[in-house]
Amino acid sequence: MGTIEKDDEGLGYGSSLPVPSVQEIVRNDAQNIPERYVKNLEDRSKSSDICPVSNDIPIIDVFLLANGDEDERQKLDIACQEWGFFQIVNHGADDALKKMKAAEADFFDLPLSDKMKYAMASNDVEGYGQGYVVSEDQKLDWNDLLFLITSPSSSRNIKYWPLIIPGFKEAIDEYAIEIERVRDEILRNLSLLMGEKEDFLKQLHGDVKQGMRMNYYPSCARPDLVLGVSPHSDCTSITLLLQDDHLTALQIKHEGLWVPVNPIPNAIVVNIGDVLEAWSNGKYKSIEHRAVTNVEKPRISAATFVIPGNEVELNPLETMLDDDDRPAIFKNGVKYIDYLRYTLAKKMEGKLANIEYLKLEN
Ligand SMILES: O=C(O)CCC(=O)C(=O)O
Numbered sequence: 402m403g404t405i406e407k408d409d410e411g412l413g414y415g416s417s418l419p420v421p422s423v424q425e426i427v428r429n430d431a432q433n434i435p436e437r438y439v440k441n442l443e444d445r446s447k448s449s450d451i452c453p454v455s456n457d458i459p460i461i462d463v464f465l466l467a468n469g470d471e472d473e474r475q476k477l478d479i480a481c482q483e484w485g486f487f488q489i490v491n492h493g494a495d496d497a498l499k500k501m502k503a504a505e506a507d508f509f510d511l512p513l514s515d516k517m518k519y520a521m522a523s524n525d526v527e528g529y530g531q532g533y534v535v536s537e538d539q540k541l542d543w544n545d546l547l548f549l550i551t552s553p554s555s556s557r558n559i560k561y562w563p564l565i566i567p568g569f570k571e572a573i574d575e576y577a578i579e580i581e582r583v584r585d586e587i588l589r590n591l592s593l594l595m596g597e598k599e600d601f602l603k604q605l606h607g608d609v610k611q612g613m614r615m616n617y618y619p620s621c622a623r624p625d626l627v628l629g630v631s632p633h634s635d636c637t638s639i640t641l642l643l644q645d646d647h648l649t650a651l652q653i654k655h656e657g658l659w660v661p662v663n664p665i666p667n668a669i670v671v672n673i674g675d676v677l678e679a680w681s682n683g684k685y686k687s688i689e690h691r692a693v694t695n696v697e698k699p700r701i702s703a704a705t706f707v708i709p710g711n712e713v714e715l716n717p718l719e720t721m722l723d724d725d726d727r728p729a730i731f732k733n734g735v736k737y738i739d740y741l742r743y744t745l746a747k748k749m750e751g752k753l754a755n756i757e758y759l760k761l762e763n
């Protein structure tokens with residue numbers, strides 16, 4: 402099936418102001434950190450806020466889940482309640498994952514003039530640029546990105562796709578299919594855990610889309626002053642993240658401290674987004690996370706966002722409610738598109754500012 406060329410309406414999700422490429426700033430002068438990237442003192446990473454051990458982040462075996470292993474499903478339940486983050490292994494997507502990482506590295510290796518051919522339009526969040534830039538005086542993250550809607554193929558806006566890179570499209574096609582398979586396995590198990598039929602959550606997404614945010618974090622002479630990505634929760638149902646096998650940079654907020662997510666080679670990091678928190682009436686938690694930078698090497702990551710259809714409502718599910726023990730804490734009737742637009746109109750500033758929009762007043 403061919404991919405349609407869209408008109409200039411964009412996704413209709415929102416927009417982000419154009420800012421310089423950080424990769425280029427570092428290429429021109431690696432020692433100077435422009436003022437716009439120097440975070441306010443209270444927002445910087447401090448060693449006293451970082452948890453010294455991070456071995457507790459759950460590891461889930463997808464092969465066992467797919468075989469109906471009840472213990473593994475219970476592990477998933479605990480992971481989603483207590484951590485909101487876990488790493489998955491035995492997912493069977495090793496080959497696709499390697500090609501995906503290589504294709505992404507090829508894109509950021511292109512000269513700036515080539516990358517700019519895929520720059521975000523002024524009314525869109527898809528394309529090459531930065532996200533969540535809403536004012537000229539806001540502090541910026543040490544990050545460049547390429548955001549693409551990858552599936553269904555009818556939702557792709559091919560003008561943002563760097564098809565000059567041999568194998569780029571094939572790598573994304575293959576990876577997107579593998580991710581859908583893994584996504585469906587996780588959703589199937591979560592449906593059962595939520596007391597629903599196994600295809601329930603998949604159906605609930607309506608016209609589901611997948612979007613991929615490919616992140617490039619240049620090395621930084623002063624990682625203590627900047628952040629790769631500011632603290633945020635994802636406005637997805639779930640997110641599946643590929644990260645560098647050797648650099649620890651992702652951190653999640655757990656019991657008041659930042660816990661580094663040590664990479665496991667070939668694993669995929671999965672996190673619960675705000676949508677699943679609302680559907681589960683708060684049983685499963687979307688977790689605030691951020692990425693820091695390092696002096697030595699650039700880092701790339703690729704987050705696949707599972708995005709429900711625009712009109713899908715974020716009501717807490719009946720099976721997750723109980724008048725006595727679990728009264729509703731999330732509203733009925735909020736449409737996904739309204740929530741997404743609300744979050745994209747603000748800078749990234751943690752989880753609360755977003756999730757409050759979905760919660761009932763107490
Ligand atoms: O690069 C990372 O490790 C995190 C990226 C992230 O949180 C995102 O793109 O939403």
Ligand SMILES: [Fe+2]
Binds near residue numbers: 633634635
């Ligand atoms: Fe994220």
